[in-house]
Amino acid sequence: xxxxxxxxxxxxxxxxxxxxxxxxxxxxxxxxxxxxxxxxxxxxxxxxxxxxxxxxxxxxxxxxxxxxxxxxxxxxxxxxxxxxxxxxxxxxxxxxxxxxxxxxxxxxxxxxxxxxxxxxxxxxxxxxxxxxxxxxxxxxxxxxxxxxxxxxxxxxxxxxxxxxxxxxxxxxxxxxxxxxxxxxxxxxxxxxxxxxxxxxxxxxxxxxxxxxxxxxxxxxxxxxxxxxxxxxxxxxxxxxxxxxxxxxxxxxxxxxxxxxxxxxx
Numbered sequence: 573x574x575x576x577x578x579x580x581x582x583x584x585x586x587x588x589x590x591x592x593x594x595x596x597x598x599x600x601x602x603x604x605x606x607x608x609x610x611x612x613x614x615x616x617x618x619x620x621x622x623x624x625x626x627x628x629x630x631x632x633x634x635x636x637x638x639x640x641x642x643x644x645x646x647x648x649x650x651x652x653x654x655x656x657x658x659x660x661x662x663x664x665x666x667x668x669x670x671x672x673x674x675x676x677x678x679x680x681x682x683x684x685x686x687x688x689x690x691x692x693x694x695x696x697x698x699x700x701x702x703x704x705x706x707x708x709x710x711x712x713x714x715x716x717x718x719x720x721x722x723x724x725x726x727x728x729x730x731x732x733x734x735x736x737x738x739x740x741x742x743x744x745x746x747x748x749x750x751x752x753x754x755x756x757x758x759x760x761x762x763x764x765x766x767x768x769x770x771x772x773x774x775x776x777x778x779x780x781x782x783x784x785x786x787x788x789x790x791x792x793x794x795x796x797x798x799x800x801x802x803x804x805x806x807x808x809x810x811x812x813x814x815x816x817x818x819x820x821x822x823x824x825x826x827x828x829x830x831x832x833x834x835x836x837x
Contacts, residue, residue: 587614587615588614588615588817588818589611589614589615589616589670589671589813589816589817590614590615590616591615592615592616592617592670592671592816593616593617593618593619593662593666593667593668593669593670593671594611594616594617594618594619594670594671594672594673594816595618595619595621595658595659595662595669595671595672595673595711596608596611596618596619596620596621596672596673596675597621597622597647597649597658597673597674597675597676597703597707598621598622598649598675598676598677598726599618599620599621599622599631599673599675600620600622600624600627600628600630600631600644601622601624601627601776601777602774602776602777602778602805603675603726603771603774603776603805603808603809604620604622604673604675604676605631605805606805606806606808606809607673607675607808607809607812607813608620608631608635608642609635609640609809610806610809610810610812610813611671611813611816612635612638612640612641612642613640614813616641616670616671617641617642617643617666618635618640618641618642618643619642619643619644619645619658619661619662619665619666620632620642620643620644620645621644621645621646621647621649621658621676622644622646622647622676623646623647623648625644625646628644628646629644631644632644643665645658645661645662649674649676649699649702649703649704649706649707650698650699650702650703650706651706652706652709655703655706655707655709655710656710658710659710659711659714663714668714668718669711669714669715669718669721670720670721670722670816671721671722671723671724671816672707672711672715672721672722672723672724673723673724673726673812674703674704674707674708674711674723674724674725674726675726676699676700676703677699677700677703677726678695678696678699678700679696679741679778679782680692680693680695680696680738680740680741681740682737682738683737683739684736684737684739685739688739688740692740693739693740696740696741696744697740697743697744697747699744700740700741700744700745700748701743701744701747701748701751704725704747704748704751705751708723708725708751708755708766711723712755712759712764715759715762715763715764716759716762716764718763719762719763720763720764721763721764721765722764722765722766722767722815722816722820723755723764723765723766723767724766724767724768724769724812724815724816725748725751725752725766725767725768725769726748726768726769726771727745727748727749727752727768727769727770727827728741728745728770728771728772729770729771729772729829729831729834729835730742730745730746731745731746731747731748731749731768731770731827732746732749732770732827732829732835733835745770748768749768749770749827752766752767752768752825752827753825756824756825756826757825760824760825765815765820765821765823765824766824766825767815767820767823767824767825767826767827767828768826768827768828769808769811769812769815769827769828769829769830770827770828770829770830770831771803771808771830771831772796772797772803772830772831772832772834773793773794773796773797773802773803774802774803774804774805774808774830775802775803775804775805776805779793779802790802796834797831797832797833797834798832798833798834798836798837799832799833800832801832803830803831803832807830808830811828811830814828815828
């Protein structure tokens with residue numbers, strides 16, 4: 573059966589990123605996938621990275637049918653050498669790196685801190701925190717030499733408040749917020765901006781997998797936000813696009829929260 577591609581309407585500044593080069597890790601599903609689409613719709617050439625090569629191949633075929641300029645490079649963000657080679661691939665192909673979205677992440681286990689499996693802790697920290705550090709390390713080197721560039725790290729409202737039964741995820745996302753602020757201070761003088769986005773419960777394949785095991789979960793999560801619904805991954809992608817844009821040229825070291833009002837109370 574032939575798959576139908578739905579093109580989303582884009583803003584009046586649809587080609588605002590023409591000539592720009594973007595890197596998106598964790599880009600083959602969920603929030604990352606929508607970020608790839610939004611950036612490509614805006615004219616950017618997008619390098620997509622993930623460990624899932626099959627999903628990557630499918631996404632490249634889909635994007636090619638829309639006329640987007642995208643490239644898939646497999647990389648495991650927990651391995652510094654693979655991240656170094658990933659950034660090197662971007663430079664060899666396009667000669668520069670304007671934008672980077674460090675989005676690769678896993679959710680981990682659900683358990684009280686004293687009962688949290690140590691091996692799962694190690695995995696979540698390796699992907700969600702150390703992986704972001706690896707990406708920042710090599711992206712910042714390039715952007716500092718260029719004297720320009722914008723980085724957005726995928727944090728979470730779990731990086732701002734405590735989340736019961738999610739010790740590793742919460743610790744990692746708090747770490748991402750700290751890394752974001754530190755890197756922003758260090759590299760502002762090089763013309764590089766670094767920010768984070770902090771979504772709350774978002775409609776993604778990851779959430780669907782969890783909800784499939786827990787009846788009524790999505791309705792309960794939606795009711796937590798004062799706005800009464802889940803965040804849409806497309807909304808997160810638009811926020812990322814804003815932070816990359818010239819409209820955010822004086823914004824660095826910040827966390828843009830998309831939570832429907834959860835942390836306001």
